[in-house]
Amino acid sequence: MGQIHILSDQVANQIAAGEVVDRPASVVKELLENSLDAGASRIRVEVEGGGRRLIRVTDDGQGMNRDDALLAFERHATSKLHSAADLLSISTLGFRGEALPSIASVARVTLETATGALLSHPFGDEAAERMGHPASAGTHIEIAGGKILRVEDAALPRGTTLAVSDLFFNTPARRKFLRAEATELAHVTALVTHYALAHPEKHFELVSATHTIVSAPPVARTAERIYQIFGKDTLGQLLPVAAETPLERAGLPEPPPWKKDPDAPARPPGSLRLTGFYSKPELQKLNRNSIYIFVNKRLIRDRLLLHAITEAYRNVIPPTSFPVVLLFLAMPPEEVDVNVHPAKTEVRFRQQSLVHDFVRDALRTALVAARPAAGFLAALDSQPLASPSLMPPGTSSIPGPPGADAFNAILPPGRATPFPEPDSDPIATASFASSAEPFRLTPAAPPSVPGNLPFDSRALAETSQWGAPTSARQSGIDALLPPLAAQNFESCGSLPNASGDRRADSAATALVEAEQAAATLNHLGLLKPLGQLRESFILAVGDDGLWIIDQHVAHERVLFEKILRDRQVEQIQRQRLLMPLLVELKPDQMVVFARIVAELESNGFEVEPFGPQTLAVKAAPVGLEGVELERMLAEVIDQSADEAEEPVRNEELTRLRTRIAASIACHSAIKVNTALDPKRIEWLLLELAKTSHPTSCPHGRPIALLYSWKDIQRAFHRI
Ligand code: ADP
Numbered sequence: 001m002g003q004i005h006i007l008s009d010q011v012a013n014q015i016a017a018g019e020v021v022d023r024p025a026s027v028v029k030e031l032l033e034n035s036l037d038a039g040a041s042r043i044r045v046e047v048e049g050g051g052r053r054l055i056r057v058t059d060d061g062q063g064m065n066r067d068d069a070l071l072a073f074e075r076h077a078t079s080k081l082h083s084a085a086d087l088l089s090i091s092t093l094g095f096r097g098e099a100l101p102s103i104a105s106v107a108r109v110t111l112e113t114a115t116g117a118l119l120s121h122p123f124g125d126e127a128a129e130r131m132g133h134p135a136s137a138g139t140h141i142e143i144a145g146g147k148i149l150r151v152e153d154a155a156l157p158r159g160t161t162l163a164v165s166d167l168f169f170n171t172p173a174r175r176k177f178l179r180a181e182a183t184e185l186a187h188v189t190a191l192v193t194h195y196a197l198a199h200p201e202k203h204f205e206l207v208s209a210t211h212t213i214v215s216a217p218p219v220a221r222t223a224e225r226i227y228q229i230f231g232k233d234t235l236g237q238l239l240p241v242a243a244e245t246p247l248e249r250a251g252l253p254e255p256p257p258w259k260k261d262p263d264a265p266a267r268p269p270g271s272l273r274l275t276g277f278y279s280k281p282e283l284q285k286l287n288r289n290s291i292y293i294f295v296n297k298r299l300i301r302d303r304l305l306l307h308a309i310t311e312a313y314r315n316v317i318p319p320t321s322f323p324v325v326l327l328f329l330a331m332p333p334e335e336v337d338v339n340v341h342p343a344k345t346e347v348r349f350r351q352q353s354l355v356h357d358f359v360r361d362a363l364r365t366a367l368v369a370a371r372p373a374a375g376f377l378a379a380l381d382s383q384p385l386a387s388p389s390l391m392p393p394g395t396s397s398i399p400g401p402p403g404a405d406a407f408n409a410i411l412p413p414g415r416a417t418p419f420p421e422p423d424s425d426p427i428a429t430a431s432f433a434s435s436a437e438p439f440r441l442t443p444a445a446p447p448s449v450p451g452n453l454p455f456d457s458r459a460l461a462e463t464s465q466w467g468a469p470t471s472a473r474q475s476g477i478d479a480l481l482p483p484l485a486a487q488n489f490e491s492c493g494s495l496p497n498a499s500g501d502r503r504a505d506s507a508a509t510a511l512v513e514a515e516q517a518a519a520t521l522n523h524l525g526l527l528k529p530l531g532q533l534r535e536s537f538i539l540a541v542g543d544d545g546l547w548i549i550d551q552h553v554a555h556e557r558v559l560f561e562k563i564l565r566d567r568q569v570e571q572i573q574r575q576r577l578l579m580p581l582l583v584e585l586k587p588d589q590m591v592v593f594a595r596i597v598a599e600l601e602s603n604g605f606e607v608e609p610f611g612p613q614t615l616a617v618k619a620a621p622v623g624l625e626g627v628e629l630e631r632m633l634a635e636v637i638d639q640s641a642d643e644a645e646e647p648v649r650n651e652e653l654t655r656l657r658t659r660i661a662a663s664i665a666c667h668s669a670i671k672v673n674t675a676l677d678p679k680r681i682e683w684l685l686l687e688l689a690k691t692s693h694p695t696s697c698p699h700g701r702p703i704a705l706l707y708s709w710k711d712i713q714r715a716f717h718r719i
C-alpha cells in the first residue's frame with residue numbers, strides 16, 4: 001500500500017487555520033471583512049477574555065439563507081469569486097473561502113443569520129413591516145471543532161451574528177502562543193480601529209465584558225472619524241492630503257487579439273487616488289506602528305509604500321523617526337494583486353514604481369504646501385515616542401508590550417533610538433563662527449502685500465539673495481520634489497451623508513482645522529525681529545504670536561536647499577584656499593573617498609591625493625573653511641562608508657548628494673553663540689521663508705517654534 005493519503009477536511013482546515021487565524025485579532029479581522037463584504041452599515045464586536053473566551057460580531061448586512069449558511073463552512077466555499085479570471089480584479093475583502101471553515105475547525109462557533117425575507121405574517125408582509133416586526137426567516141447553526149452540532153430555523157432580524165468561543169480549545173499547542181488577555185485585546189482594538197477609520201460612514205462598536213472600547217456612529221468625513229476615535233489632540237497634529245493621477249496604461253497586459261472580445265468597449269485604465277492624513281514634522285514616533293496603509297479600503301502592510309512615506313519625510317524628520325500617516329489608496333482592482341498572502345495583509349501592485357512615486361510625491365507636495373508651524377508647547381514633548389500606535393484613549397492604559405498593532409508580530413520592533421544629538425557643539429564651534437559666515441549681501445525687503453502669501457518665489461525673484469533666476473530655484477526645489485503629474489487636490493475623504501447629531505463632531509473638527517490653517521510658516525518673512533536670545537535664538541513677533549527661531553538650523557536649511565539647487569544647475573560657488581588643507585585619512589576612509597570624489601568635485605571641492613594617506617584640499621564650497629571643512633569631509637566619508645558600491649542608481653546618487661549638501665550646510669551655517677545684526681536677522685528670516693521646508697533642518701530638528709497668541713492668552717488665564 002502506498003504511503004500517501006489525502007488529509008481529511010478537518011485536518012486540512014486546521015492547517016489552513018494556522019495561516020489564517022493565529023490570534024483573536026485575526027478572527028476579528030476575518031469576521032469584520034465578511035460583514036463589510038455583506039454590505040453591513042452597522043457592526044458590533046463583543047469580546048470576552050481578550051477574545052480568547054468569546055468574539056461575537058453582529059452585522060446588519062445581507063445575511064445568508066439556510067443553504068448558504070451551511071455551505072459557508074465548507075472549504076473553498078465563497079460567494080465572491082467564480083473563476084480564476086475573477087482573481088485578477090478582486091473588489092471584495094474576502095475571496096479565498098477559507099476563513100469560516102478555518103475558524104470553525106479550531107473553536108466553537110454559533111452562526112445566526114437571516115436575509116430579511118419576512119416570516120409570513122398573519123396580516124401580510126406589509127403589515128409586518130409597518131408594525132416594525134424585525135423577525136424574518138433565519139438560520140441558527142452550531143459547530144465545534146469543525147463538526148456541525150445543530151442546525152435549526154429561527155426568527156431573526158436581517159443580518160448575521162457569528163460568535164466564536166474557546167478559540168483553539170482543541171489545539172492546545174496553538175493556545176499556548178496566545179498572549180495576555182490585555183495584549184490580545186489591544187490587538188483586537190487596533191484592528192477594529194483601523195477598519196472604523198477606513199469606513200467613516202459605517203457604525204462600529206467594540207465592547208468588552210466591562211466597557212465600551214470603541215463607539216463610532218457614522219460620520220461624514222474621515223477627519224470626524226479620527227476625532228471620534230483618537231480625540232482632538234491627535235487630529236490637531238494631522239494634516240489632510242488628497243491627490244489623484246490618471247493611469248496612462250493598465251497594469252495587466254492586454255489579452256492577445258484572438259482572445260479579445262471585439263465588441264467590448266476599450267476600458268480606460270482608471271486612476272490612482274490618495275486621501276488621508278499625515279503628521280506635522282514635530283510629531284515623531286519611534287516605530288512604524290502609526291503608519292496605516294489601506295488599499296481599496298483593505299488594511300495592508302507594504303514595504304514599498306513604507307519606503308515611499310519615509311522618502312517623503314526625508315530631511316524633514318530624523319531618519320530614525322517615523323511619522324503618523326493614514327493613507328487610503330484607491331485604484332482599479334486590476335491594479336493590485338491581493339492574492340499574495342493567506343491573511344491578505346500583503347498586496348502586489350502591478351505598476352509598483354508608479355504607485356510608490358505617486359505616494360511619495362503626493363505626501364511631499366502636501367508637506368511643502370502646508371509648511372506647518374510647530375507649536376512651542378508641542379515641540380517640548382516631541383521626542384519621538386515609543387507609544388504603541390494611535391490608540392483610542394480607553395485602551396491606552398492596557399499593560400503589556402507596545403504591540404498594539406495587528407501587524408506587530410510581523411514588523412520589526414521599534415528601536416529605542418535617542419533623538420539625534422545636535423550636529424554641532426555650540427561651545428566647541430563658537431570660536432570659528434566669525435570666520436565661517438557666508439553672508440555678503442543684504443536683500444532689499446520684498447514688497448509686502450497684506451493678505452498675499454509673502455513668499456511666493458515669483459514675487460521675490462528679483463530680490464533674491466543668491467540672484468538665482470526663478471526657474472533655477474524652481475528646478476532646485478524639484479530636485480527635492482519630483483514633479484507630480486496631473487494632480488488634483490480636493491477636499492479629503494468627503495462623503496455625502498452628513499447629518500443630525502454629528503454637528504458637534506463637525507464643529508470640533510472645524511475648530512481643529514482652523515487652528516491648523518492659522519499656524520503656518522508662510523508669514524515668517526513678515527515677522528518683526530526683536531533680537532537674539534543668548535546670541536543663539538532669534539526672537540520675532542507676528543500677529544500669530546511669538547516666534548523663536550534657531551539661527552543655526554535656520555541657516556542650515558537655507559544653505560541646504562541652495563546647495564541642492566546650485567548643484568542641479570552646476571553652479572556651485574567654490575573658493576580657492578590660500579593654502580591647501582591637508583587631511584589625513586585611514587586606508588578604509590581612502591577607499592570611501594575614492595568612491596565619492598566625483599560628487600564632491602561637483603559640489604565645489606578640488607581635492608588631490610597627497611601621499612598614500614593624505615588629501616590636499618585646494619578648493620571648497622564658499623563658506624566652508626578651516627576645521628569645519630575638515631570635519632565636514634570626515635563626516636561625509638563616515639556617513640558614506642556603509643554604502644558598498646559606487647553610487648550608480650539614481651536613488652543612491654540622490655542620497656549622496658543630499659548627504660553632502662546637508663553636511664556642507666551644517667558646517668558652514670551660522671553657529672549659535674553668534675551675534676547677528678538686525679539686517680542679518682531680517683535676511684535670514686526672508687531666506688528661510690523662501691525654503692520649501694522651513695519647518696525642520698535637514699536632520700529633522702525644528703527650526704521655528706511658535707508660542708501662539710492663543711497659548712499666551714491661555715497661559716496668562718485670559719481665556
Ligand atoms: P470569503 O469571505 O473568502 O468568501 P469566508 O469563509 O470568510 O470566505 O466566508 C464564506 C462565505 O460566507 C462568504 O463568501 C459569504 O458569502 C458568506 N458570509 C460570511 N460571513 C458573512 C456575513 N457576515 N454576512 C453575509 N454572508 C457572509
Ligand code: MG
Pocket residue numbers: 030033034093094095097099100
Ligand atoms: Mg471572508
